[in-house]
Amino acid sequence: MCLAIPAKVTALEENDMAVVALEGVKKRISVALLDEVAVGDYVLVHVGYALHLVSPEEAARTLALMAEAGILKEELDEIAGSEA
Amino acid sequence: MKYVDEFRDGELAGTLATKIRSEALPDRTYHLMEFCGGHTHAIFRYGVQDLMPDNVKFVHGPGCPVCVLPVRRLDDAVELAERHGVILCSYGDMMRVPGTKQRSLIRAKADGADIRMVYSTIDALKIARDNADRQVVFFAIGFETTTPPSAVAIRQAKAEGLTNFSVFCNHVLTPSAIGHILESPEVRELGTVKIDGFLGPSHVSSVIGSEPYEFFAEEFAKPVVIAGFEPLDVMQSALMLIRQINEGRAEVENEYTRVVTREGNLKAQKLVSEVFELRQSFEWRGLGEVPYSALRIRDAYADFDAEKRFDISEKQSREVKSCECPAILRGVKKPTDCKLFGTVCTPDNPMGSCMVSSEGACAAYWTYGRFREPRKTAREKAGKEVAA
Numbered sequence: 001m002c003l004a005i006p007a008k009v010t011a012l013e014e015n016d017m018a019v020v021a022l023e024g025v026k027k028r029i030s031v032a033l034l035d036e037v038a039v040g041d042y043v044l045v046h047v048g049y050a051l052h053l054v055s056p057e058e059a060a061r062t063l064a065l066m067a068e069a070g071i072l073k074e075e076l077d078e079i080a081g082s083e084a
Numbered sequence: 085m086k087y088v089d090e091f092r093d094g095e096l097a098g099t100l101a102t103k104i105r106s107e108a109l110p111d112r113t114y115h116l117m118e119f120c121g122g123h124t125h126a127i128f129r130y131g132v133q134d135l136m137p138d139n140v141k142f143v144h145g146p147g148c149p150v151c152v153l154p155v156r157r158l159d160d161a162v163e164l165a166e167r168h169g170v171i172l173c174s175y176g177d178m179m180r181v182p183g184t185k186q187r188s189l190i191r192a193k194a195d196g197a198d199i200r201m202v203y204s205t206i207d208a209l210k211i212a213r214d215n216a217d218r219q220v221v222f223f224a225i226g227f228e229t230t231t232p233p234s235a236v237a238i239r240q241a242k243a244e245g246l247t248n249f250s251v252f253c254n255h256v257l258t259p260s261a262i263g264h265i266l267e268s269p270e271v272r273e274l275g276t277v278k279i280d281g282f283l284g285p286s287h288v289s290s291v292i293g294s295e296p297y298e299f300f301a302e303e304f305a306k307p308v309v310i311a312g313f314e315p316l317d318v319m320q321s322a323l324m325l326i327r328q329i330n331e332g333r334a335e336v337e338n339e340y341t342r343v344v345t346r347e348g349n350l351k352a353q354k355l356v357s358e359v360f361e362l363r364q365s366f367e368w369r370g371l372g373e374v375p376y377s378a379l380r381i382r383d384a385y386a387d388f389d390a391e392k393r394f395d396i397s398e399k400q401s402r403e404v405k406s407c408e409c410p411a412i413l414r415g416v417k418k419p420t421d422c423k424l425f426g427t428v429c430t431p432d433n434p435m436g437s438c439m440v441s442s443e444g445a446c447a448a449y450w451t452y453g454r455f456r457e458p459r460k461t462a463r464e465k466a467g468k469e470v471a472a
Contacts, residue, residue, distance in 0.1 A: 006088065035351050047233050059342040
């Protein structure tokens with residue numbers, strides 16, 4: 001019910017409607033809940049409505065934050081390596 | 085798929101698991117409640133629990149809208165279709181949930197009631213336009229994610245002058261439910277579970293923002309991390325919670341920044357508050373009556389309120405007696421503690437809502453964990469005996 005999927009807006013239509021593409025599958029949804037949306041934006045689609053824009057910058061930042069943990073793994077590997 | 089695949093990356097999951105193992109203190113346990121059923125499914129589907137050290141445990145919360153709807157409201161919907169002869173439009177999740185005497189919407193449909201499964205309120209409006217001589221009722225359920233679409237539909241119906249369309253409103257609010265889990269005396273009597281921190285809702289928060297949880301984190305001194313629904317989001321959020329717990333902090337942090345902001349979707353909030361207002365109280369399955377935890381349609385839109393348009397009778401609704409859904413929803417019991425689980429109650433023949441919904445804990449255990457859990461329990465038992 002609260003599950004939603006990120007999809008790319010491919011066309012804007014009248015009456016607050018838009019077409020989104022999901023890996024090539026096209027779907028007509030409502031963008032009535034968004035203030036601003038442009039072709040090329042990624043939106044979170046839920047029960048036929050775009051709930052929110054997806055921020056590419058924040059997505060990249062989160063992934064980078066997750067990857068930061070990698071430094072520690074390398075350190076641990078080094079310690080393990082030195083013990084062996 | 086962009087924004088999905090990269091948050092399911094196995095290698096990155098390994099790195100996060102290492103980090104979590106190194107930061108979780110071995111001399112304590114971490115009970116993290118994931119409020120949303122979407123998180124429960126991510127945890128099971130991707131084996132996130134198996135990547136956690138034994139002292140980091142996920143407690144499954146009540147965030148499954150289909151599961152928390154009390155049986156009486158479902159019986160009311162069946163009545164609308166059968167006695168009042170309306171076309172009842174429902175989201176698919178709701179169709180197979182058993183009501184009193186195991187009557188579900190799909191059984192009522194088989195018996196001749198006009199019940200249509202819709203994907204969106206947009207479809208329900210179209211059905212109303214196409215059937216001008218029939219009354220069409222949209223069975224609105226869900227948390228803050230499905231509420232704005234219902235608000236848009238009601239406004240649209242008013243703008244078009246659709247006199248045969250109304251909404252049976254069962255929308256509920258997430259923050260009040262989280263608060264209730266921690267403070268309600270009834271829940272305390274029924275048994276509560278230790279919770280050290282919360283994984284906050286993903287998409288609900290995209291609408292309401294992270295701000296509504298701030299009061300709650302402060303008042304109950306429990307950390308909250310708003311978490312995305314992908315497995316790496318869950319792991320990163322668990323790590324953020326472990327850090328807060330270790331440092332003695334109880335703050336609202338946001339892991340899901342690609343979609344959630346502090347203020348949320350203001351346009352959606354405005355639409356919702358224009359059409360809906362707070363109910364003084366609403367019954368939740370598993371939590372009982374929760375004050376100010378649900379919405380009803382405002383008087384300005386009373387013409388579109390199915391509860392005002394139709395005379396819905398008082399009824400004695402009953403769930404299947406031995407179904408443990410209520411305790412499972414509070415996190416007090418696990419699906420495998422229920423004697424119906426996996427025998428009498430399966431997704432093909434569900435006895436309770438938690439087995440039906442794609443967000444229900446029983447459905448998650450059945451689909452992804454039913455063979456693993458008994459083995460794990462046996463292993464833990466054996467380990468204890470060896471230690472003794």
